[in-house]
Amino acid sequence: MNAxxxxxxxxxxxxxxxxxxxxxxxxxxxxxxxxxxxxxxxxDFTIPQGEICGYIGENGTGKSTTIKMLTGILVxxxxxxxxxxxxxxxxxxxxVRGIGVVFGQRSQLWWDIGVIESFQLLRKVYRVPxxxxxxxxxxxxxxxxxxxxxxxxxxxxSLGQRMRCELAASLLHNPSILFLDEPTIxxxxxxxxxxxxxxxxxxxxxxxxxxxxxxxxQDIEALCSRVIMLDDGQIIxxxxxxxxxxxxxxxxxxxxxxxxxxSIERLQLLTEGLGVIWSMDNEFSARVRIxxxxxxxxxxxxxxxxxIDIRDVKITETNTDEIVxxxxxxxxxxxxxxxxx
Amino acid sequence: MMSVYIDxxxxxxxxxxxYRVNYYSGIAxxxxxxxxxxxxxxxxxxxxxxxxxxxxxxxxxxxxxxxxARAFYFNNxxxxxxxxxxxxxxxIQMIRPYQYLASKMMQGLGEGLFRLLxxxxxxxxxxxxxxPIRLPLDPLTWVAFIVMIIFSxxxxxxxxxxxxxxxxxxxxxxxxxxxxxxAIDLLSGLVIPMSFFPLWAEQILSFLPxxxxxxxxxxxxxxxxxxxxxxxxxxxQIFWFIALLLPLYVVWGRARKRxxxxxx
Numbered sequence: 001m002n003a004x005x006x007x008x009x010x011x012x013x014x015x016x017x018x019x020x021x022x023x024x025x026x027x028x029x030x031x032x033x034x035x036x037x038x039x040x041x042x043x044d045f046t047i048p049q050g051e052i053c054g055y056i057g058e059n060g061t062g063k064s065t066t067i068k069m070l071t072g073i074l075v076x077x078x079x080x081x082x083x084x085x086x087x088x089x090x091x092x093x094x095x096v097r098g099i100g101v102v103f104g105q106r107s108q109l110w111w112d113i114g115v116i117e118s119f120q121l122l123r124k125v126y127r128v129p130x131x132x133x134x135x136x137x138x139x140x141x142x143x144x145x146x147x148x149x150x151x152x153x154x155x156x157x158s159l160g161q162r163m164r165c166e167l168a169a170s171l172l173h174n175p176s177i178l179f180l181d182e183p184t185i186x187x188x189x190x191x192x193x194x195x196x197x198x199x200x201x202x203x204x205x206x207x208x209x210x211x212x213x214x215x216x217x218q219d220i221e222a223l224c225s226r227v228i229m230l231d232d233g234q235i236i237x238x239x240x241x242x243x244x245x246x247x248x249x250x251x252x253x254x255x256x257x258x259x260x261x262x263s264i265e266r267l268q269l270l271t272e273g274l275g276v277i278w279s280m281d282n283e284f285s286a287r288v289r290i291x292x293x294x295x296x297x298x299x300x301x302x303x304x305x306x307x308i309d310i311r312d313v314k315i316t317e318t319n320t321d322e323i324v325x326x327x328x329x330x331x332x333x334x335x336x337x338x339x340x341x
Numbered sequence: 342m343m344s345v346y347i348d349x350x351x352x353x354x355x356x357x358x359x360y361r362v363n364y365y366s367g368i369a370x371x372x373x374x375x376x377x378x379x380x381x382x383x384x385x386x387x388x389x390x391x392x393x394x395x396x397x398x399x400x401x402x403x404x405x406x407x408x409x410a411r412a413f414y415f416n417n418x419x420x421x422x423x424x425x426x427x428x429x430x431x432x433i434q435m436i437r438p439y440q441y442l443a444s445k446m447m448q449g450l451g452e453g454l455f456r457l458l459x460x461x462x463x464x465x466x467x468x469x470x471x472x473p474i475r476l477p478l479d480p481l482t483w484v485a486f487i488v489m490i491i492f493s494x495x496x497x498x499x500x501x502x503x504x505x506x507x508x509x510x511x512x513x514x515x516x517x518x519x520x521x522x523x524a525i526d527l528l529s530g531l532v533i534p535m536s537f538f539p540l541w542a543e544q545i546l547s548f549l550p551x552x553x554x555x556x557x558x559x560x561x562x563x564x565x566x567x568x569x570x571x572x573x574x575x576x577x578q579i580f581w582f583i584a585l586l587l588p589l590y591v592v593w594g595r596a597r598k599r600x601x602x603x604x605x
Contacts (some may be wrong), residue, residue: 014601068604073432075601089601098437106433110352110361121352124345125439153359 002082003177004070006049009079011040011250039065042079046149049176050207052199054220054241057230058328061142063213066230067181068210068252071101081326084177097126100170108169109154115135116150121174126173133172134171140168143198150324160191167195171202179203184219196222217320229327236327241320248327249318251291254300259285259309270303345439346447353451368460371398371408378404378532381470393536400534401565402474405561407531409461409468414494414554416449419518432600449498451555477562485571492578497525497554499585509596510572530556536565545585550581 005114007083015207019027036068040062047053055065068074069081072095086095102108109118118234123133141147144164149157157165163183171180180199184192200223214220220227220241227244229237237244261283274296277289291295295317304310355365381402386397395403422445425431439534468474477483504521507514526532528551535543536555546552557574560566566574 009416065604070430071436073435073601092435093438096436099436101433101436103433106430108433113352113355117352117355121345121348123436124348248488 001049002046003049003084004045004211005080005082007069007080008042009040009044009066009069009081010077011062011069011074012028012077013037013039017069020035026072027114028151029166037225039132039233040069040076042229042231044236045228045235047209047211050203051211051226052210052212052223053204054224054227055211055213055230056215056217056220056227056276056324057213060137061230063179063230067179067211067213071179072096097173098175098177100175100178100181102163102166102170102178102183104163104180104185107154107166109162109165111154113153113159114151114302115146115154118154118169119150119167122172123150134172136172136174137168140171143201144168145194153177160187163187163191163195163199171208174188174206175208176206177211180210180214182214183212184214184216192216192218193222199223206322217324221320229324231328245318245320245323248323250298251289254290255281255295255312255314255316256286256288256289256304257312258286258312259311261285261286262308267304270307271300274299274303275299346443349444349447350451350454352449354455357452357455357524358370364456364459367412367456371412371464375405375468375472377409377596378408393534395438395536395558395563395565398473398475399565401472402476402563403534403559403565405465405468405472406512406562407555409465410490410493410555411531412456412461412464412559413453414489414497415456416452416498416501418445418449418498419505419521421445423508425507426508426596434603435596435600442589445502446495446498449501453494471520477564482561482564482571485533485575486558486562489543489561489575489578491574493554493558494580496550496578496585499589500525500550503585503589504591506592506596509599525551525554529554530559534559537552550585553578553581594603 013036015037016044017033017035019025019033021179032235034192043066055063055066061218069076070083070088072092075089083096084098086098088095098270109115110121119137122128134258141150144167146161146164147167149165150159154162169185177200183199186196187195196219199210199212203210210223212219212223224241226239227237227241228235229244263283264278264280264286267286271278271288276293278286278294279289279290288300302311382404383397383401386392387398392394425434431441434444440563448544454468459486469476479487500521501542504514504518511517528546528549530552536553537547556579557566561571
């Protein structure tokens with residue numbers, strides 16, 4: 001079963017155009033001109049139940065707009081959305097009972113009173129039976145380690161504590177889909193790791209589908225089996241993280257230090273036919289770029305080891321940060337050349 | 342479903358408790374307001390026994406009860422709603438399976454009940470000891486008064502919500518909110534009872550919803566409105582309560598449409 005199905009989804013906004021100068025301001029009083037801004041341009045994707053999917057893209061590329069349409073806050077201009085079997089904006093009241101949402105930049109808890117009070121309110125809002133609620137709260141409290149802060153008012157919590165409470169709040173009614181909009185923003189590395197672990201655990205235990213937007217690619221690496229990348233309202237990549245690295249990554253690089261002086265010609269001769277590129281740092285150390293394939297690494301090393309005395313080896317990989325930065329920088333234009341799954 | 346809304350009353354009650362200092366400063370402000378109004382009216386009356394159809398004793402009672410009723414019906418729903426519209430958190434609340442405006446109304450009621458219990462009732466006892474105030478003896482008057490301040494709350498909150506929702510359509514509704522506040526205090530009869538306005542103004546005001554907030558319940562309490570006229574006064578309140586539902590429905594419908602289509 002698919003948790004989320006989206007096809008031809010489009011969102012346009014009418015943006016007021018302000019004319020320049022005093023004369024323009026007067027004209028605006030009588031006749032306003034609007035320009036059409038297309039935030040999301042006919043995107044399609046499907047997310048099966050139980051998948052953790054990362055939704056990434058630069059600021060202002062339509063991520064939040066998509067999330068808002070998926071959660072029923074915005075009505076799409078065109079296209080189909082089915083989430084959990086409902087059309088979000090049409091069946092809003094029932095639909096929202098089956099989803100959980102966390103906005104990293106906005107608290108959904110009551111600011112001035114104890115966290116537990118907000119949880120109690122949510123129990124009534126979502127009509128969770130007392131026994132289920134208690135069991136669920138116990139689980140979440142234990143997993144997120146929020147037992148001793150439940151009675152504190154939200155305004156007195158640290159950001160990390162608050163975010164853990166927000167997550168608990170969004171899961172009290174056991175939603176089958178969880179939408180997270182920048183859940184780790186502003187958190188320190190320890191809290192980030194804990195939250196990632198927690199999300200993985202929720203996904204494993206309850207098969208919760210998770211769609212998260214983030215600017216922290218470590219979130220994606222730690223959590224997501226799948227990434228959807230958005231640029232200027234269009235999907236420019238949709239697929240596995242490994243695939244992304246394979247397609248856009250520049251492969252692996254091996255750095256070698258030798259116990260004897262050597263030359264680039266000699267190294268090239270040793271690895272002839274493997275399609276690798278050598279470069280010398282100096283006569284005692286060299287780098288070899290291996291564009292594709294894990295098995296080549298051992299072949300390269302194998303052919304060098306017997307011949308030259310090796311003192312040190314370091315294998316580095318283009319990390320996701322670099323890949324994504326590269327994609328953002330070049331934008332969607334050059335992407336045309338690369339087939340998109 | 343009702344239990345959710347009752348919980349909103351509880352939540353707001355707890356929030357109010359979290360800010361006790363606000364509450365103490367409120368007591369001081371109301372004491373000053375009641376005291377100054379009392380002495381001003383005492384000077385206005387001078388040797389006159391009756392002015393504008395009210396005896397000076399009725400006037401003292403009217404002032405005290407009007408301010409105490411205000412503590413109950415008054416709320417800042419307009420500012421809350423327009424703040425939530427401006428910072429976008431109103432959209433976020435659409436992901437919850439409850440009615441936004443109903444939840445706001447209930448929170449207003451929680452605030453009102455808090456002030457009624459911890460402020461108006463003890464305040465009224467103290468004021469009754471200091472100033473010459475005559476509380477009604479007929480229990481039916483009390484019943485009518487209680488019913489009437491509940492309607493005062495609803496009418497006032499409806500006006501507040503309408504003012505707050507204007508933030509959707511105006512770039513800055515600060516002025517409108519301030520105007521509304523002054524209009525309610527002045528035109529509802531809190532500062533000057535309706536019967537002291539010139540006849541033409543009194544007639545105009547009787548066609549506006551404001552008098553139903555303070556003047557009508559206050560007059561019932563002081564005994565200026567008696568008998569069948571009480572039923573009529575409640576009728577006026579019910580009329581305004583229903584009449585204000587229509588603009589509320591229309592404005593909220595348009596606001597929601599704007600929210601869902603334009604994102605606020």
